[in-house]
Amino acid sequence: MTACLSALTLLTCLAADGDFAFVTSAPPGSVVVARVPAGTIGPLEAYVPGAAGGQALPSQWSPDLPDAPLAFWLPVGTAAETVRLRRSTTPAVAAGGPRLQLSRDGEQLTVTSDSYEVVHRPDEQAGLPSSVRLLPDGPIVTGFNYNDRVYDPTLGGYILRYDPQPTIEVLASGPLRVVIRTTASYLKQDGTAPDSRPQATYTFTYLAGSPRVEVAAYATQASTFAWQQLHIIEWNFADPPSKTVVGDALAEPLTLSNTEKTSNSRWAGLDLDGRLFGLTCPDRLLIYDGIGGYGFYLHGPWVEWNGLEHRNQVTMLLDGDPRAG
Structure with a gap:
């Protein structure tokens, strides 16, 4: 059951060539929560592909939430469809976006x-x-x-x-x-x-x-x-x-x-x-x-x-x- 007027945007992603691509969209300028395939070994971080390794997005990996362990900040002007996930031992949690x-x-x-x-x-x-x-x-x-x-x-x-x-x-x-x-x-x-x-x-x-x-x-x-x-x-x-x-x-x-x-x-x-x-x-x-x-x-x-x-x-x-x- 999904709450009306919900704050939670839940994305599902599929593995592709060792990377992960989203199959749904999300509003820019918000924290996005992502499901990952069962058995995925983290931590993962979100990034936008590009030169020099692309742009890492502020990300938070929470292993105690196995159904949807990743949250990341989707900046204004960035389409969710362009975001990919990759493994990272140090997700970029400090840079940009609001914080709790x-x-x-x-x-x-x-x-x-x-x-x-x-x-x-x-x-x-x-x-x-x-x-x-x-x-x-x-x-x-x-x-x-x-x-x-x-x-x-x-x-x-x-x-x-x-x-x-x-x-x-x-x-x-x-x-x-x-x-x-x-x-x-x-x-x-x-x-x-x-x-x-x-x-x-x-x-x-x-x-x-x-x-x-x-x-x-x-x-x-x-x-x-x-x-x-x-x-x-x-x-x-x-x-x-x-x-x-x-x-x-x-x-x-x-x-x-x-x-x-x-x-x-x-x-x-x-x-x-x-x-x-x-x-x-x-x-x-x-x-x-x-x-x-x-x-x-x-x-x-x-x-x-x-x-x-x-x-x-x-x-x-x-x-x-x-x-x-």
Whole structure:
């Protein structure tokens, strides 16, 4: 499943005469993620053929992402069809293009780009992003909850953020792509788990130069149970930093006022003085105006789940125009 308005351009390449050529295209001026043939021995770097070995492109090889281990910067004016890949022990990661920085402070991970700073902590929200600052001088968005959960009318709800011991892994650490994977169990607030032992793994992909963060959600359970509801990336604000919501399906910006009404949109988010904190996903989002009551909700996917696993995709919008690109 591919997210609408996705930041991720995934290229597939084929081996040809010891080199690699792409079979799809990508927009210039962006980080491109490349699949390579199974068994390819890296690291590889991207380059444009030419005299004196051609032009090496800033590249990042991430062996912990075997399905798509290479990310590279495609400069403006360069067609993806002209790019080739070659083996290199020292990919040209330092020259040109935007960059991402991953920093660690104990168990806290902070991803910093030119336009945002995002914090993951295992003791907050089960490792999901708990604080977002829009750079250079934008607001800090914090104090919201993820109500990601499974729900059954008889058993009630089990919530991901109640897991006190989630795992957080770094699969790629920049400077072009940062990938963070979190895994947690769905629990009651007292730590009780249902018999089917459901859990979810979320993989967050940050790309240099993009305000969008791709979230791949993978829920599993040890035995089949038919959950009436599975919620993925559901933000709840008791007191949001803005009372103005924008979205493609809203005729005009929505001013939150506890109307207890819901609306749907392909993309939506809080308008923070012209900057966006929002979501988009393959299915339509749900917006709930409950300021002063249940709070403001921005729902990602909300589905029934009756199998052993479920996959879905969400894109976090951290600034930028979601209609562009």
